[in-house]
Amino acid sequence: GAVVSQHPSRVICKSGTSVKIECRSLDFQATTMFWYRQFPKQSLMLMATSNEGSKATYEQGVEKDKFLINHASLTLSTLTVTSAHPEDSSFYICSASTGTTDTQYFGPGTRLTVL
């Protein structure tokens, strides 16, 4: 149980384009989903928290207009990186929680490369 998937696993895009990453909870309903970013040889950095049907809460320093988060259902959240630049190249990871406990279950991650 508690399986979270992400799609795509890898994406390469040109600078200036937008990229959408999907995060799905496959066998449970996720009232809360989180998005993280991880640069090489660094730890995970929390970007934002989203509750189903509500606007996402972004961490300090994360541009909400650049990283659009939608959590329209209890099993799906999307992260759209708008007008991507090479410095946005990173490993993006989502997690999901039922909300009844603090346990988060993580997806396998999406490797974004912006050329």
Add this chain to the structure above:
Amino acid sequence: DAKTTQPPSMDCAEGRAANLPCNHSTISGNEYVYWYRQIHSQGPQYIIHGLKNNETNEMASLIITEDRKSSTLILPHATLRDTAVYYCIVSFRGQGSGNTGKLIFGQGTTLQVKP
């Protein structure tokens, strides 16, 4: 900022127990201790969590000191597949973010299991 302190790296012989320490001297009464691990280029995997009692599951045991200022994750019989970065995280509840607290990742302990 991470609220935990872990050694940056540890080695363990295959088949032996791996004991990973964590200090969390500023933990508050309603905060849990969570352990996750991340194998290279994958999303973090949940291992175990606890509040004040020792916990055991099929993956590991968690020993929390009586004053809750430190804990130890025990992998009873380490295998090569247990080589990963292990994160000890204290979970707090963010205001207005539902019932799930944010996970703030530190640098973790890189465990190398050797044959």
